Amino acid sequence: MFSSQPQVYVTCEYVCLRLIARRKVNFKPFLKNPGGSEDAWNQNSNSQLHRARVVGGQFKLGGPSSRAGYQYDRCCWPASRRLGWSLASFVASHETATQEQASIWLPFELSLHEVQGQLRAEVINGTERIPVTARLNAQGGLSLDMPHYASRIVLRPASLSQRGTAELSGVWTKRRGGGAEANVRCRAARSQPHSSEQVTPVDATDRSAYMGRWSVRFDDSDDPAVAVFQALGDGDGVQGTFMTTTGDYRFLAGRVTTEGLELSCFDGAHAFLFRARLTADQSTTEASSNESSQTRRLQGDFWSGNWYHTRWSAVADPAAELPDGFEQTTAVDDVSLEELRFPDLGGELQPVWSPDEAGRITLIEVFGSWCPNCHDEASYLGELQEKYGDELNIVGLAFELTGEFERDAAQVRRYVERFEIRYPVLVAGLSDKARATEQFPVLDRVRSFPTTLFVDRTGDIRAIYTGFSGPATGPAHTRLRSQFEALIDRLLAE
Numbered sequence: 001m002f003s004s005q006p007q008v009y010v011t012c013e014y015v016c017l018r019l020i021a022r023r024k025v026n027f028k029p030f031l032k033n034p035g036g037s038e039d040a041w042n043q044n045s046n047s048q049l050h051r052a053r054v055v056g057g058q059f060k061l062g063g064p065s066s067r068a069g070y071q072y073d074r075c076c077w078p079a080s081r082r083l084g085w086s087l088a089s090f091v092a093s094h095e096t097a098t099q100e101q102a103s104i105w106l107p108f109e110l111s112l113h114e115v116q117g118q119l120r121a122e123v124i125n126g127t128e129r130i131p132v133t134a135r136l137n138a139q140g141g142l143s144l145d146m147p148h149y150a151s152r153i154v155l156r157p158a159s160l161s162q163r164g165t166a167e168l169s170g171v172w173t174k175r176r177g178g179g180a181e182a183n184v185r186c187r188a189a190r191s192q193p194h195s196s197e198q199v200t201p202v203d204a205t206d207r208s209a210y211m212g213r214w215s216v217r218f219d220d221s222d223d224p225a226v227a228v229f230q231a232l233g234d235g236d237g238v239q240g241t242f243m244t245t246t247g248d249y250r251f252l253a254g255r256v257t258t259e260g261l262e263l264s265c266f267d268g269a270h271a272f273l274f275r276a277r278l279t280a281d282q283s284t285t286e287a288s289s290n291e292s293s294q295t296r297r298l299q300g301d302f303w304s305g306n307w308y309h310t311r312w313s314a315v316a317d318p319a320a321e322l323p324d325g326f327e328q329t330t331a332v333d334d335v336s337l338e339e340l341r342f343p344d345l346g347g348e349l350q351p352v353w354s355p356d357e358a359g360r361i362t363l364i365e366v367f368g369s370w371c372p373n374c375h376d377e378a379s380y381l382g383e384l385q386e387k388y389g390d391e392l393n394i395v396g397l398a399f400e401l402t403g404e405f406e407r408d409a410a411q412v413r414r415y416v417e418r419f420e421i422r423y424p425v426l427v428a429g430l431s432d433k434a435r436a437t438e439q440f441p442v443l444d445r446v447r448s449f450p451t452t453l454f455v456d457r458t459g460d461i462r463a464i465y466t467g468f469s470g471p472a473t474g475p476a477h478t479r480l481r482s483q484f485e486a487l488i489d490r491l492l493a494e
Contacts, residue, residue, distance in 0.1 A: 106273040106303075107254070108266040110134075110144070125265045126232060126239040126253030128472070132268070141168050146268030148418045149370060150175035150401075150411060153186060174269065175370070175411075176307075177431060179402035184271070184306050207236055207256045209278060209296065214314040216242060218302065225312075226320045228474070229261070238263060241472040242274070245322055246448035247373035251472045261300070269372050276300025276314070326483075328447060328466035335442045337364075337459055342397065342426035345409045345416070350426055352395060353459050361491045362393040362455040366446060368431045369415035370401055374450045376470030378419045380481065384488070385423060391492055394423035397440065399431045399449065452484075456491050463487055 109124035112134060121134035121144065133145040139156035146152065155170035172184040208231070216225035229240035236255040240263060241248050249272055254263035260277035276298040296316035303309050337353035344350050353362055365381060367374035381394055398415075400408035409427050416425055429439035436446040443451070447466050454463040465484070469476040 106264045106266065106271055108264060123266060123268070125251040125267065128251035130267055141170065148375070148414045149267075149269040151268040155186060172271075175401055177401055179404065179407070182305060182307060207231060207238065210238065210256050210261045210276075210298075212296075212316055213318050213320050214298065215317040215320040216312055216314045219311040219313075221310075224322060226322055227314055229263075243322055243469060243473055243476060245325070245328060245467060247371075247450075247467045248470055248473050248476075250372055250376075250470060261298070267372055269370060271305045273303045274300060274312075275302075276312070325465045325467050325469075325480075326463055329451060329464045330444045331453075331461040331464060332442055332444055337442060337455065337461070340440070340442065342428045343405065343409075344424060344426055345413055347405065347409075350424065352397065352426070353455060355459070357393050358459070359457050360391060360393045361388075361457065361488055362395065362453075362459075363488075364453040364455060365394070365396045366399065366428075366436070366440065366443075366449065366451040366453070367396060368399050368401070368449045369411050370431065371449045373468045373470055375415070375419070377450045377452070377468045378415070378421065380484075381423075382419055382421065384484070387485075388488065388492075392488065396421070396423065396425035397428040398425060399429050399436045399439070399446075400427065401431055403430050454487055454491065456494065462491060 110132065111122045111124060111129070113120055119134040119136070121132040123130040123132050133147070135143050135145075137143045137154065137156065141154070141156035143155070144153040151172070151174035153170065153172045155168035157168060168186075170186045172186055174182050176182045211229050211231060214227040214229070216227045218225060223245050225242055225244045227240060227242045229238055231237065232239040232253060236257060237253075238256055238261065239251070239253045241250060241252055243249075250265055250267065250270075252263040252265045252272065252274065254261070254274075256262075260275060263272075263274045265272045277300065279297040279299055298312075298314040300312050300314070301309065302312055338351060338355070340352045341349045342352065352364060363381065363384070365374075365377060367377065378396075384392060385394055398408070398412045400411060402408055405427060412425060412427060415421075429436055431449065433446045437443065440446060442453075442461070443464070450468050452465045452468070453461050454465075456462050465480075469480045471477050
């Protein structure tokens, strides 16, 4: 489909990062004299950002100051300057012209500014903004920490790129299943995020061919999916998401070019990249001007990090819908919630439900702290707790990545702290769905994280919802909230 297809399976790791200082701050850059001791810092009296260059793999600063040429080790960038960084991974340890031309970039933005002497950052995926801990590290680079996903990007000074700009290089690491660690090598350069392929933006008329609602099939799954794409700003911008029977792909953003549609998302847990083109028998012009006589079709690729790839296809379908999430999973009659016990975060065994809760409605969330859709639902569960107060009991059952209690409990604590969760959370087992089904046999099968159980005052499971449609799904999220609350109100009224 694309000219770089032979390299696609390895270069799908590529991530673009643009750092933008949005607030004006008053600070002075710090320089370190290479001949001095570790604490021999010299404060530059000039508040302008110096011109940077790379010598021998390290940043050097030059500019109006008499201290020009000192080794760069730490600097607070003035917000009056816009810093554009492209962050990408390379498969080989040495960049070559061939690799540069074959790169597949996965772009996202990061807003970076200083507040009371500390860096603050937000990852931006279209209309979504995710706070990220940012700090200047000891190597003179930048560290971005996402502890709620056991995820981190660490960058350090590298060398001049082929475009002649100073670069940072490093690694994005995150914990995956079984406690294994994924590593994606990264490169950052002062430039706007861009695709390395030579592509030309399209006008708004051509972009419209990709907009709307689509019925989607992924090659490695029999389950249906629905995609919704919308225009983002003027020109070639696009935002949207994919909805599946287990959840959604959250906030995707990108553009349409002559090469087709490209959407991506980075949230610390996932790095998603979707690409697609209208099928060969249908041009963009035909699709936008003759929709009534010709069905729009897409063929594309999907990558998740550097560990997963599949193909997908789609047909334009304004009526496309997913199966009802309340009809996917059923309760096993001969297993009682009262019989099931799991350790709390302190290691003490607690029942999932007990007669002490009789008289209250209970929601049980089957989740994983590693799961962005679960984070979306956790935020909503907090709202429900505020709305219903003591009438509603909520219990979280965490299925985690390592199977080591102390390690998993520590990660769940970060999740609890992030959402200021006040309801009990128990560590129920491993995130593998087959193992989770064994560990939580009250369900015929654990199909999705999250899965939500609605339990009446007597401890009977009255409804089960598989998956979660988060804020990125727009109307689907609004509809699901209404369904959840209508069900809670009905159970309370009994």
